[in-house]
Amino acid sequence: MNKFLASELEETTPEQCRFQVVPVPFEATVSYGGGTAEGPRAILEASDQLELWDGESIPANEGIYTHEAVDCTGPTEQVLARIEAAISTAAEYGMPVMLGGEHSVTLGALRALKKKYGTFGIVQFDAHADLRKAYEGNPYSHASVMHRALELELPVFQLGVRAFCTEEVAVRAKHNIPHIDAKELALSPLPDTLLPDGFPENIYITFDVDGLDPSVIRATGTPVPGGIQWWQAITLLEKAVKGRNVVGCDVVELAPQEGDHASDFAAAQLTYSMLGIIQRSAK
Numbered sequence: 001m002n003k004f005l006a007s008e009l010e011e012t013t014p015e016q017c018r019f020q021v022v023p024v025p026f027e028a029t030v031s032y033g034g035g036t037a038e039g040p041r042a043i044l045e046a047s048d049q050l051e052l053w054d055g056e057s058i059p060a061n062e063g064i065y066t067h068e069a070v071d072c073t074g075p076t077e078q079v080l081a082r083i084e085a086a087i088s089t090a091a092e093y094g095m096p097v098m099l100g101g102e103h104s105v106t107l108g109a110l111r112a113l114k115k116k117y118g119t120f121g122i123v124q125f126d127a128h129a130d131l132r133k134a135y136e137g138n139p140y141s142h143a144s145v146m147h148r149a150l151e152l153e154l155p156v157f158q159l160g161v162r163a164f165c166t167e168e169v170a171v172r173a174k175h176n177i178p179h180i181d182a183k184e185l186a187l188s189p190l191p192d193t194l195l196p197d198g199f200p201e202n203i204y205i206t207f208d209v210d211g212l213d214p215s216v217i218r219a220t221g222t223p224v225p226g227g228i229q230w231w232q233a234i235t236l237l238e239k240a241v242k243g244r245n246v247v248g249c250d251v252v253e254l255a256p257q258e259g260d261h262a263s264d265f266a267a268a269q270l271t272y273s274m275l276g277i278i279q280r281s282a283k
Helices: 037-046 076-095 103-117 140-149 166-175 182-187 232-239 261-283
Strands: 019-024 064-066 096-098 121-125 158-159 202-210 245-252
Touching: 019 037, 019 076, 037 096, 037 245, 037 261, 064 140, 076 096, 076 103, 076 245, 096 103, 096 261, 103 140, 103 202, 103 245, 121 140, 121 232, 140 158, 140 166, 202 232, 232 261, 245 261
Parallel strands: 019 064, 019 096, 096 245, 121 158, 121 202, 202 245
Antiparallel strands: none
16 A cells, blocks of 8 residues: 655554545546546655655654545445545544545545534635536535535635636625635735634645646646646645644645656645644644
8 A cells, every 4th residue: 555655654553643644536526637536646656755854844753644545436425424434533543634536525524524623614725616516417526515515514715716607606605705716816915814804713724736727736637727836825825724723634636647747746745745834833
């Protein structure tokens, strides 16, 4: 089994580790380019090329344990139940770090953490709003995952969106979903305080890699131009976690392409950089 930073870390037990990596190679509803089922494997393999020092600290000092990949065969509801169980187990030991797979996997994690923490806020990095009630008749589509989050009564804050339909515009307005879309991020200075007043102290970060500009990660199902740049993403993550407690995170929608090592490595670096930011922001 591939493990995160296997080339650098000694064997550990989950009890020894703060960060609990859960690979979820699920792909069922991608609507353009496919391949996200291979995303977790590619991230884990690329992580062997990372440096332990991330430029400011060594997140691995907190301990990183990689669980067995979730079984993603069978109907979507069954897969989501397995994801929920896996995240619940991981959360008993530390902070779940889920590697997807398509974005629909996030619902399983949200269900698990809802039971553990009650309410928490979701910080969503994404090219798409993912607020459709259903897509092509499927309520578990990757394009509907944030609509399912709203049904769980979890507040959402969106960053980097630049492709959405009129239905999603209406859902945003109805639920008063705060957001800073990609155009505003590109043309205006970042606010000193990112999350709005009243946003929960506990947060979950879901990072769809298509939120980044294709110049950073091209290997994703729908690489929409005009996305978030690398250092902008790092700064946004730092602002998002400031003064907050991160209860879990995920990196999803990498669709590896032969010969594109840069995208795989960037997704692995994003994952590790996120852990470093969380490590350094701990209260």
